[in-house]
Amino acid sequence: MITAHHLTKRYGDKTAVADLSFTVPAGTVTGFLGPNGAGKSTTLRMILGLDAPTHGHATVAGRAYATHPAPLTEVGALLEARSVHPGRTAHHHLTALALTHGIPRARVTRVLELTGLTDVAHRRVKGFSLGMGQRLGIAAALLGDPATLILDEPVNGLDPEGVLWIRTLLKRLAAEGRTVLVSSHLMSEMALTAERLVIIGRGRLLADTTVTEFVRRSGTTTVKVVTPDAPALVRHLTAPGVTVTGDTPGTLHVHGTDAEHIGRTAAAHGIPLFELTPTGASLEEAFMALTHDSVEYAPAEGTHA
Amino acid sequence: MSTLAVTPARVLRSEWHKLWTVRSTWINLALTPVLTVATAVAVASAYTPGEGADDIDPVLLTLIGMQFTQITVGVLGVLMTAGEHATGLVRATMTAVPRRLPVLWSKAAVLAAVCFTVVLATNLLAFPAAQIHLTGTPLAASLTDPGVPRALVGNAAGLALLGVLALAIGSLVRSVPAAMGIFIGGVMILPEILRMLPYDVVDRAVRYFPGKALESLTHAGPGPGLASPGTALLALTLWAAATLTAAAVLLQRRDV
Numbered sequence: 001m002i003t004a005h006h007l008t009k010r011y012g013d014k015t016a017v018a019d020l021s022f023t024v025p026a027g028t029v030t031g032f033l034g035p036n037g038a039g040k041s042t043t044l045r046m047i048l049g050l051d052a053p054t055h056g057h058a059t060v061a062g063r064a065y066a067t068h069p070a071p072l073t074e075v076g077a078l079l080e081a082r083s084v085h086p087g088r089t090a091h092h093h094l095t096a097l098a099l100t101h102g103i104p105r106a107r108v109t110r111v112l113e114l115t116g117l118t119d120v121a122h123r124r125v126k127g128f129s130l131g132m133g134q135r136l137g138i139a140a141a142l143l144g145d146p147a148t149l150i151l152d153e154p155v156n157g158l159d160p161e162g163v164l165w166i167r168t169l170l171k172r173l174a175a176e177g178r179t180v181l182v183s184s185h186l187m188s189e190m191a192l193t194a195e196r197l198v199i200i201g202r203g204r205l206l207a208d209t210t211v212t213e214f215v216r217r218s219g220t221t222t223v224k225v226v227t228p229d230a231p232a233l234v235r236h237l238t239a240p241g242v243t244v245t246g247d248t249p250g251t252l253h254v255h256g257t258d259a260e261h262i263g264r265t266a267a268a269h270g271i272p273l274f275e276l277t278p279t280g281a282s283l284e285e286a287f288m289a290l291t292h293d294s295v296e297y298a299p300a301e302g303t304h305a
Numbered sequence: 306m307s308t309l310a311v312t313p314a315r316v317l318r319s320e321w322h323k324l325w326t327v328r329s330t331w332i333n334l335a336l337t338p339v340l341t342v343a344t345a346v347a348v349a350s351a352y353t354p355g356e357g358a359d360d361i362d363p364v365l366l367t368l369i370g371m372q373f374t375q376i377t378v379g380v381l382g383v384l385m386t387a388g389e390h391a392t393g394l395v396r397a398t399m400t401a402v403p404r405r406l407p408v409l410w411s412k413a414a415v416l417a418a419v420c421f422t423v424v425l426a427t428n429l430l431a432f433p434a435a436q437i438h439l440t441g442t443p444l445a446a447s448l449t450d451p452g453v454p455r456a457l458v459g460n461a462a463g464l465a466l467l468g469v470l471a472l473a474i475g476s477l478v479r480s481v482p483a484a485m486g487i488f489i490g491g492v493m494i495l496p497e498i499l500r501m502l503p504y505d506v507v508d509r510a511v512r513y514f515p516g517k518a519l520e521s522l523t524h525a526g527p528g529p530g531l532a533s534p535g536t537a538l539l540a541l542t543l544w545a546a547a548t549l550t551a552a553a554v555l556l557q558r559r560d561v
Contacts, residue, residue, distance in 0.1 A: 045560070045561075048400055049399075049400075049403040050396060050399060050400065050405070050560060050561040051560040051561070052558075052560060066403035066404055069310040070308075070309045070310045070311060071311070071400070071401065071402075071403055072309075072400075072401055073309050077400055079396050079400075080391050081396070082392075082393050083393040083394055083395070083396040083397040083400075084392065084393070084394060084397065085323075085327060085388075085392045085394045086388075086392060087327045087328055087329070088323075088326050088327055089326070092322070092326035093397075095322060096319050096322045096323045096326070097319070097397060097398075099315055099318045099319035099322055100311055100315050100316050100319045100401045100402050101309045101310065101311055101315065102308075102309055102310065102312070102315050103309060104561075122535075134310055140397060144309065177386050180336070203336075236555065285474075
């Protein structure tokens, strides 16, 4: 379990993270979301003791990360920026980290296998592609066989194959019962893997919820209705909180009510329906709506290039 | 199998492993004997008695290549600390050892031990190699002459301490070029500039500067305007220790 208690980080006048509190329960995959510059990396670095918070503190399994006798066995971390000497081989890099904890050599071989790096283990990291670099970062994170993993933007910049690999890995780690905190600025990516969400914007907590709850509450569920008598249906559906839009004749997009109500209304007035489809809100749209006000460099509305 | 935990001995092994698994270490350490022995032989064979060089200390003359070694040990020390910031490796290192200080102590210990050993072995090669060309001259000396073993060992100790000084500077400024600039400027150039100032007090103080202290340590006999070997070793140790302490304090406080 990871807990952030009122984490605050200020650099001079600029506040990167402001009074941020949240909990990542054990055994869950939690998505840590926010637009670029929201303070995600800074928060993760504070959890790992790389950055000192201006106020507040973070704990991993009940105590500060730095006070664990064998930190790599508690938390494995993949940081956003590369943290490898390019002139060292993957095998030597992992061995150097393993030696600090007395982790056996067999485990180095094992994590190289797990991440598919066995064939390039004795090549210098300099020649690694972005995807191979990410795999090496994951291998390092898995070295101590930790119960908790912190992954900062693991899919950033990866090709589709790499993205798929990370997705599969996250699911496997979750299935093994590990706690995973994974940051991203892409909501859609999180919806595929995470069950819980911690969303921040400009360093502040915007939501600490589950994915299903987030979708339900975001209130952007739309029902697509196809009917030959659209004007009549619109008339009968009109109520506070309900909005109807239509792009093509005979097709309506209804917000603010559910398919059952629309169906019953149509039946009550004898309006034929050809199609009645609830479409789950686009998570990306819900996320954008939530973080809209906290995007660091939002384009000014109404301006045209 | 013992339990998994970070211990000082394990951090030391990790740093030892790191040092030997990058090419720059091998290059720097190979350059040390090559440059020192080559310079020793070149200077000794060019020496002609009676041309004004007769009162040079025989060990200092032999080890004149230490001018290069100051740079190679400096580069090695700076790469061990500032180099980790340049590559980002420092984040992985400090995540594995979040208490941080064992990393700094281990790096300093590994570097000092390696530099001392390599430089001492180099000196034991360079001195006899140079003496082949100096037999029968006023500068003829043997390994067993008074002061000679002390100077050969003292030079190795001095260069090891200079390496630690460079390592600490690298940790403080976190940039390889800046650290090299400060190291070369402070150790090799600054004393020469200060000595040009016409003040006696400055002249005396400069004797205790790292570069000058190394020169004192490299003398078999007493030299004019030099501190005694004991005082020089103490001064150099204090320089390295003070800088390393400053590096430790800042390493604890700063974000990685």
